Amino acid sequence: MFLLPxxxxxxxxxxxxxxxATQDPEMGIWKAHSxxxxxxxxxxxxxxxxxxxxxxxxxxxxxxxxxxxxxxxPVLNSILSTLRNYDFQGETNAYNDDRIWLALAAVRAxxxxxxxxxxxxxxxxxxxxxxxxxxxxxxxxPWKMDNPYKNTITNGLFFQLSAALWKRTTYFxxxxxxxxxxxxxxGLYNNQTYYDGLAPQxxxxxxxxxxxxxxxxxxxxxxxxxxxxxxxxxxxxxNSLPAFTDHETRxxxxxxxxxxxxxxxxxxxxxxxxxxxxxxxxxxxxxxxxPNNLVADAISASMQSLVMKDLVQLDYSRVRFGLNWNxxxxxxxxxxxxxxxDLFNAFQRxxxxxxxxxLYNDVGLKGGVxxxxxxxxxxxxxNDAISSISLDPGCTLKAATDGGxxxxxxxxxxxxxxxxxxxxxxxxxxxxxxx
Numbered sequence: 001m002f003l004l005p006x007x008x009x010x011x012x013x014x015x016x017x018x019x020x021a022t023q024d025p026e027m028g029i030w031k032a033h034s035x036x037x038x039x040x041x042x043x044x045x046x047x048x049x050x051x052x053x054x055x056x057x058x059x060x061x062x063x064x065x066x067x068x069x070x071x072x073x074p075v076l077n078s079i080l081s082t083l084r085n086y087d088f089q090g091e092t093n094a095y096n097d098d099r100i101w102l103a104l105a106a107v108r109a110x111x112x113x114x115x116x117x118x119x120x121x122x123x124x125x126x127x128x129x130x131x132x133x134x135x136x137x138x139x140x141x142p143w144k145m146d147n148p149y150k151n152t153i154t155n156g157l158f159f160q161l162s163a164a165l166w167k168r169t170t171y172f173x174x175x176x177x178x179x180x181x182x183x184x185x186x187g188l189y190n191n192q193t194y195y196d197g198l199a200p201q202x203x204x205x206x207x208x209x210x211x212x213x214x215x216x217x218x219x220x221x222x223x224x225x226x227x228x229x230x231x232x233x234x235x236x237x238x239n240s241l242p243a244f245t246d247h248e249t250r251x252x253x254x255x256x257x258x259x260x261x262x263x264x265x266x267x268x269x270x271x272x273x274x275x276x277x278x279x280x281x282x283x284x285x286x287x288x289x290x291p292n293n294l295v296a297d298a299i300s301a302s303m304q305s306l307v308m309k310d311l312v313q314l315d316y317s318r319v320r321f322g323l324n325w326n327x328x329x330x331x332x333x334x335x336x337x338x339x340x341x342d343l344f345n346a347f348q349r350x351x352x353x354x355x356x357x358x359l360y361n362d363v364g365l366k367g368g369v370x371x372x373x374x375x376x377x378x379x380x381x382x383n384d385a386i387s388s389i390s391l392d393p394g395c396t397l398k399a400a401t402d403g404g405x406x407x408x409x410x411x412x413x414x415x416x417x418x419x420x421x422x423x424x425x426x427x428x429x430x431x432x433x434x435x
Contacts, residue, residue: 050093052335054101055273057083059341061108062280066348073368074361076112083109088121094145096129100157107164119168126161130175137198137206139182150206151197152188155179156219163226176227183220193217193240213271214244214254214278221281225288233285237295244278250301251326252279252343259324264331272323272331276339283346296350303347306340356392357432361385364417375432379403386427390415395434401426 057079064076083106093099103125110118132141140150141158159179162172187208188195194216198206217240224233246253254275257263279299286296302325309327312320321340322329329336353373361367361382368382375395380386389412391397401407401423410423419427 051095051098051101052269052273052338054098054105055277056334056338057105058101058108058280059276059338059345061105061112062283062345063341064112065108066345075368080109080113080115083121084115084117086121088124096132096141096143096145097151097154097157099125100129100154100161103161104157104164107161107168110168119165122161122165123169126158126165126172126175129158130162133178136200138186139178140186140198141179143197148200149197150186150200151209152183152194152216153197153219155183156194156216156223159183160219160223160226163223167226176223180223191239192243194220212243212255213274214240214252215274218277218281221285225281225284230285230289234289234293234295237282237285238293240278241294241298244275245298245301246326249305249326250298251305252282252298252302253326254278259326261322261324261328261330264323264329267323267331269335272333272335273339276342279339279346280342283342283349286346287349299343299346299350302343306343354392356395356434357397358390359386359427359430360388360390363387365390365415372432375434377405377429377431379429380427383428384425387419387424388417389419392434395432397430397432399423399427399430401428403429405429405431 060076060079064073086102088102088106091099091102103122106118106121106125110116110122129141132145133139134142134148136148137150140155143149143151143154159176162175162179166172166176183189183194186198188197190212193212193214196209196211196213196216199209200206217236221233221236224230224236244252244254246259252275253259254271258267258271258275279302282295282299286293286299290296305327306321306325310322310325310329312322312329312332320332321336323331323336323339325343355371355373356375358365358369358371359380359382360369365388367387368385370378370380370382372378386399389397389399391412391414393414397412398405398409399412399419400409407428408423408426410420412419418424
């Protein structure tokens, strides 16, 4: 039995508020999802193993978990292979929060692959950080190995990682308890969200650093969900919504310029990722508790706003998203694509959409897959590489060898384990209709 003496929570709000957004959002949501996958490999990329890349991996892993995957998907397997072979024990990054982000990506990789190597990676990081626990500021692990600052994000992540590993191995219960105890007794929780941390002083006291960011709450919510404590997680989430949703639009925001187009250049890469982490936690929460609550309303409003106000058209078929979900946005960098993927994933968890058609890059409905969940026009994620197609009864797919439905075309009215010599590895665009 876990004690979990977390701070007492103020009123939790209404759980039955009307969800204003429809389950039938702009078609661009689903048309753009495959573009996000393409951008992850081309625009974001695994060009390092910092915490941004770790969150990019988590967003992509969540995509595969939410939308379905195949064991031989080449994009997924490439990233899993890179993470599997990473030298966690030789990592020299002194920042504990960065190392835990990567360990959490390894946990998600384990969930997708059932490969125990990923759990071993995560366990090594957990033990490494656990050994740095001190009694300064009442306990907690430091932000950095040579910096005693006890910040919320590092300790929240330590709680989440310990809870995730306890759920999967039954070990680390002591660390779950002591990290939860410290989060509850530290005074960092302000009945809405968490302050940044506690800074040890020369006289032995600790000064409160009162900066507030949305991501500080995300790992706490995720850790509680790992332990099945959904009531606590929901209370934290609902209490935080006034701080991190625009009061007019209900769209999820991050303070400090990340949600003001004229100030986005002042928003560093750290803050650009924050609301994606927060949104990821909200999506996981609602997937467990159901969509009929204020949290689902915020996710749904954000999803509609992202597609209607913050989508940047690169050309006739390609899109990219910005940092400001209320639009318009000046920045469409890799950080913006990662948080947009977090929002897509959260929305799919709240309002699951059935796949009407799936395209595979191998014969026999195998290999990399792109699934379509709404009728309409689509560009192919695996361009010139489609060999088989599955179709829901009542749906028809017209495929073309060039973009914009140009070139040679072929119509499919039922599942095809082989598309035929005439169009194999040539499909670039398609339209889906369903009766």
